[in-house]
Amino acid sequence: MTPEQEKEKEEKGEQEEQVLVLDAMKRYRNGEIWDFEDDMAVSDGHGGGENGVLLGLDGGTTSTVCICLPMVPSFSHSQLQSLPILARAVAGCSNHNSVGEIAARETLEQVMADALSKCGSKRSSVRAVCLAVSGVNHPTDQQRILNWLRDIFPSHVKLYVRNDAVAALASGTMGRLHGCVLIAGTGTIAYGFTEDGKEARAAGAGPVLGDWGSGYGIAAQALTAVVKAHDGRGPSTRLTNSILQALDLSSAEELIGWTYADPSWARIAALVPLVVSCAEAGDEVANKILLESVQELASSVKAVVERLGLSGQDGKDAFPFVMVGGVLEANRRWDIGKEVVNCISKYFPRVLPIRPKVEPAVGAAWLAWNFFMKDCYS
Template sequence: MSDLTKPATVLALDAGQTGVKTRLTRPDAAPVERLFAGVRTDQPLLPQLAAVTREAASGVPLDALAAGVSGLTSVEHDAGELRALLHDSAPGRVLLAHDSVTSYLGTLGDQHGVVVASGTGSIILAVGPAGVARVDGWGYLMGDAGSGYWLGRAALDAVMRAHDGRGPATALTEVVSSRWPELEDAYVQLQSDPAKVSVIAWFAEAVAARAATDEVAARLCRDAAEELALSVVTALRRAGADGAPVVSAIGGVFRGSLVREAFEEAVRAVHPGVRFEAPHGTGLDGAAALADLPAAHPLSALVSSAG
C-alpha cells in the first residue's frame, strides 16, 4: 500500500443487500464496527449510504469516508454527490467504489492477481500488467455463471427433468419436495415469491452437500467450477497476467469441496504455475484500504473521489 500518511479518522463501509458493515477508525480510540440493514435496490442508493454514515460516525468529524458498494451503477458512482448529501458534516474526502474493487483489496491487497467471488451472484476482477479486467457480475438474469443462484436454478431444472422423465433421477428431488410437496405447483409459487432469487440460491448448498453421492449434483458442481474457471482465465488473459498468477476464491459456493477442487484443476490446466491464496482480509478491510490506495494503482481508476 502507499506510504502516504493515512487520514486520521476514517469511516469504512462495506455495503450490500444483506447488510452494511461499518468500521470507524480513530487515532485516539479502538476501531468500532457496526452492522446496519442492507441497502434497498428499489430506492436511491446514495441517500441510504449518507444515512448510514451519519449514524455510524456518531457526530465524529471524518477525514475520510471510504465505501465499497454492491451493485453500484455508473449513475450512482459519484463521490461528489454523496459528499454533498453529507453537507452538514462532510468528510474531508469521500471515496466510492463497486464492491468488486474493495473485495479485491481486502482479499489480495494491492498485488496483481485475480479474485473470484461466488455467492448468490458471481463476479471476477483481475489486476495485471495490462490493467484491470472485470468478468461477469451481470446479475441473475444476464450472467452470474457458476454462482449460488446459477447452481440452484440448475438444480431445480434437473429435478423437473427427472420428474418429467427427461433426465436421470436425483436426490435433489427430495430437497425440492421438502419445500414444495406438490412439485407441479412449485413454479407458480416460486415465480410469485418476491424473494425468489435468494430462495433459488439456497438450493446451491444442497447441491454441494450431495455431490459425493449423487451424480446429478456432482455434474452440476463440476459445471459451476468450469464456468468460474473460464471467467478467471478470461480475466487473467485480459489483464495480461503471466504464467504464475495469484488466484483467491471467496464466497459460499467455494465451501463445496467438489466445486473448489474442480475449479482449481481447471485453472491449473491453463496456468500450471498458478498460486491459490486464502483471503488476506475482508471486504470491509478493502473499503478501509481505499483511503490510501496509491493514485498510480490500476484500481484507482475505478474509484470515484471527492474532497
C-alpha cells in the same frame, strides 16, 4: 489594508467558511442521523486519536457493512492487518438498482453514522471514506454517488467510490489493487486489476445473462433437474427429495409455484448447500451441476486474467487470486473454490489462491488507507 483589517477579514473568511461547511454537512442530515455529533463534548469526536479515522463500506444486495479503522500514516502497507477495528455497523441493501437511489443513500448514510457513533467519532475526524457498493459499474454511477457523499462530509475528507468487487479483492491483498477476485454468492463476478491501473471484469450480468456459476445459477439448475426428473426429461435425482423436503412441498408441481411466488434471487441461491450435500452423497445430477458451475466460474477468471495479461507474457507470472462468497467457502468436502483453483492452475501455474480472513468492508477500509496515502504522501 492594515494588518488589523487583514486579520479581521481572515477571521471573517474562516467564519464564513465554517458556516458553509456546516451548511453542507447539515444539508443531508436526513432527520436525526447525525444528531449524535451534537451531544459530543468539543474534546470528543476523535475516536481514532490525533490522526483521525478511516471508513470502509461494503454495500451489497443483501447487506451493507461499514468498518471504522484508525488512520496511522506511519504504518507500512504490510502492517495494515494489525490496525484495530474501532467499530462495525451493519445495514440492509444499498444497491441503487435494487432499492432505488434515495433508499440506497439513506442506508449508506445511516450505516456510516452508526459506525462513527459507536467509536465516538465525528465526521470532522474522518480522513478518508472508501465506499465499495454493488451496482457501481459506470463513471456516471461513481460521480453521482460522489456528489451526494461530498455533501455529507467536510471538504478535507477524501472520498473514493468503487464497485464492491474492489473491496473483496482488497480484503485478500491488504488493500492493494493487483490480481483477480472471484465473487460467487447469490450472483457472481470476476474482477481484475493490474499494478498500472488497468481493470477488467467478466460475468456479473445477472441470472438472465449467463451467471451460471453463481449460487442462483447452481440452485436454478438443481430446481430444473427436479422438474426434468419429474416430467421424464431427465434422470431421477436425490435433489428431488432433498429440495422438496427442505421447502416442505409435496410435489415437483408445487415447486413451480414456489419458484415464481417470490422474485428474490437470494431465496433460490439459499438452496446451494443442499446441492453440495447431494453431490457429496454421490448424486450424479448434483455432481454435474457443480462441475458445470466450476467451469463457468473458471472461465470468468480466465477471461479477466487473459485480458489483463496478469500472468505475464509467457503466462508464468504470479498473481493473487482472491475468492470470496458463500459458494467458494472451504467448509465442505465438495469444495467448489478448490476445484476452480485446480481448473485455472492448468492455464496459469503461478496463480496464488487467497481466501481472505477479513470481510470485504475491511478491504474497503484498507483501500481508503492506500488511496489516502497515495493522494497525500506521494
